Amino acid sequence: MEVAVERPTPVKEEKRADAKPEMAALGSALPIVFESFPSTQSDAGIKQEQRTLEAAKAEMGEVREENERLKTMLSRIVSQYHSLHAHFFDVVKVHEQAAKAKLPIAPAPASAADVDDPDDLVSLSLGKRSNGARRKGHERSSSSSGTAETTADEGQLSLGLGIARGSGLSADDDKASGASAAPVLNLSSDSSSAGDTAKPAQDADACPPGTARKSPSAGEGADDEVQQQAKKARVSVRVKCNTPTMPDGCQWRKYGQKISKGNPCPRAYYRCTVAPHCPVRKQVQRCAEDTSILITTYEGQHNHQLPPAATAMASTTSAAAAMLTSGSTSSSPASLAHGHHLPLAAAGLLGPTTMVSTAASCPTITLDLTIPAAPHSLMHSSSYAAAAAAGYDSKAVPAAWSSGYLAYGAAPPSYYGKSSPALGHLFGGGLGGSSRPEQLYGAQSYLQRTSSLGGGHGAVAPAVTDTLAKAITSDPSFQTALVAAITSVMGRGGGAAAQK
DNA sequence: CGTCTTTGACCCGCGC
DNA sequence: GCGCGGGTCAAAGACG
Numbered sequence: 006m007e008v009a010v011e012r013p014t015p016v017k018e019e020k021r022a023d024a025k026p027e028m029a030a031l032g033s034a035l036p037i038v039f040e041s042f043p044s045t046q047s048d049a050g051i052k053q054e055q056r057t058l059e060a061a062k063a064e065m066g067e068v069r070e071e072n073e074r075l076k077t078m079l080s081r082i083v084s085q086y087h088s089l090h091a092h093f094f095d096v097v098k099v100h101e102q103a104a105k106a107k108l109p110i111a112p113a114p115a116s117a118a119d120v121d122d123p124d125d126l127v128s129l130s131l132g133k134r135s136n137g138a139r140r141k142g143h144e145r146s147s148s149s150s151g152t153a154e155t156t157a158d159e160g161q162l163s164l165g166l167g168i169a170r171g172s173g174l175s176a177d178d179d180k181a182s183g184a185s186a187a188p189v190l191n192l193s194s195d196s197s198s199a200g201d202t203a204k205p206a207q208d209a210d211a212c213p214p215g216t217a218r219k220s221p222s223a224g225e226g227a228d229d230e231v232q233q234q235a236k237k238a239r240v241s242v243r244v245k246c247n248t249p250t251m252p253d254g255c256q257w258r259k260y261g262q263k264i265s266k267g268n269p270c271p272r273a274y275y276r277c278t279v280a281p282h283c284p285v286r287k288q289v290q291r292c293a294e295d296t297s298i299l300i301t302t303y304e305g306q307h308n309h310q311l312p313p314a315a316t317a318m319a320s321t322t323s324a325a326a327a328m329l330t331s332g333s334t335s336s337s338p339a340s341l342a343h344g345h346h347l348p349l350a351a352a353g354l355l356g357p358t359t360m361v362s363t364a365a366s367c368p369t370i371t372l373d374l375t376i377p378a379a380p381h382s383l384m385h386s387s388s389y390a391a392a393a394a395a396g397y398d399s400k401a402v403p404a405a406w407s408s409g410y411l412a413y414g415a416a417p418p419s420y421y422g423k424s425s426p427a428l429g430h431l432f433g434g435g436l437g438g439s440s441r442p443e444q445l446y447g448a449q450s451y452l453q454r455t456s457s458l459g460g461g462h463g464a465v466a467p468a469v470t471d472t473l474a475k476a477i478t479s480d481p482s483f484q485t486a487l488v489a490a491i492t493s494v495m496g497r498g499g500g501a502a503a504q505k
Numbered sequence: 506c507g508t509c510t511t512t513g514a515c516c517c518g519c520g521c
Numbered sequence: 522g523c524g525c526g527g528g529t530c531a532a533a534g535a536c537g
Binding site: 272 | 528529530
């Protein structure tokens with residue numbers, strides 16, 4: 006599933022984005038140049054034309070310079086992201102080893118009390134657990150989408166997010182459901198480019214269905230690990246939502262419905278229809294205890310570009326899945342047998358409403374967004390990432406994960422309106438490269454508060470703009486992120502709103 | 506008429 | 522080997 010630190014739109018797109026402003030500048034400059042020729046009839050006219058020409062050239066030069074600067078900034082962000090990414094996995098490894106060392110003594114300790122169902126679920130906190138859907142791992146649909154997902158990582162990551170903008174109706178509904186509404190998720194790891202997203206940890210997901218179905222007898226020792234990797238990571242999201250499905254920006258087609266054991270509410274099965282052979286599926290089921298809670302489980306990676314509105318969700322779930330797979334793939338069968346403590350989970354980085362289950366045939370991470378934030382959260386309510394950021398070393402928070410938080414925070418329906426993509430990228434990128442994450446969180450927190458108060462659609466409140474301006478002027482990294490965001494947005498043709 | 510949803514049947518993995 | 526349950530297929534119906 007979406008996973009791992011998503012590396013969606015790497016450099017290619019960013020470069021494209023870079024190129025556009027330049028093109029635009031050329032476009033505006035050239036007409037001036039050409040128009041000058043026909044009108045050169047008098048000396049005065051000629052001089053004027055020359056002056057205009059000079060001015061245009063100067064302008065072009067400036068634009069080029071600016072372009073170079075943007076490129077430099079971009080590469081800096083990317084390299085910073087990489088180092089963070091590396092650091093993140095180091096931390097994961099360390100915690101994992103620590104967890105392994107402890108397991109023999111106290112198998113699945115803290116979680117024991119929490120686990121009330123067959124799946125060994127490690128609850129890191131406070132949320133209710135989802136009815137951990139188990140996946141049997143068989144997939145008949147052989148769509149070969151896998152091929153697109155298995156390609157190598159290009160070493161680029163998307164530092165930003167799209168907006169979590171729900172489509173009209175759903176957005177309204179989400180609003181109606183209260184502050185906890187509408188987190189967005191996305192499952193596709195690659196929000197922007199097909200097939201360039203697979204990372205090592207994600208490879209398991211990227212495996213074509215066929216490979217995932219290994220004969221049980223084949224696995225032994227090391228093969229177990231392979232089998233684990235072959236399992237599909239899934240991300241389950243619990244949200245208060247009155248609509249039949251959670252608005253996540255993607256297009257889905259329902260292909261089945263079943264009454265599952267232990268829950269009177271039927272479970273609906275959806276398939277992504279944005280692209281013909283997209284392997285992404287989702288299951289939607291209402292919580293038995295509280296039918297206002299919608300449990301959406303995503304599985305698979307999109308093999309196509311996602312609509313802007315879907316990228317935020319994708320970032321969130323892919324980050325969650327990344328953590329999941331990075332933990333499960335390297336764990337020993339023994340540890341899996343007792344439920345696995347994800348390093349980040351153990352470190353508290355998953356926040357108060359995240360649960361992980363790896364004992365099932367299919368590792369699942371649950372993001373419970375229906376529960377108010379824990380008291381220790383200094384940020385806005387129900388933001389697990391905010392809690393993580395507040396209570397732990399922010400350096401340990403993977404950029405994509407943080408992006409997910411941001412996406413979630415931004416999610417409140419259509420708040421972002423037209424300029425939200427820029428904001429999404431802004432925060433995502435800022436976090437990835439900023440040495441002062443608290444500042445970013447602060448700004449985001451502010452945004453969240455603002456959005457919950459005003460709940461406005463469309464335009465960004467002036468106060469928000471002010472906050473952003475302050476942040477930008479006080480933090481170079483932030484500025485860098487903004488530039489990247491704007492560049493990115495412009496690259497997609499949505500630049501007008503982001504342009505200064 | 507094309508697209509989407511519904512729904513019963515079927516397939517497959519897993520536990521006993 | 523059998524039954525159960527989850528997941529998917531595909532025909533039929535609904536809808537715009």
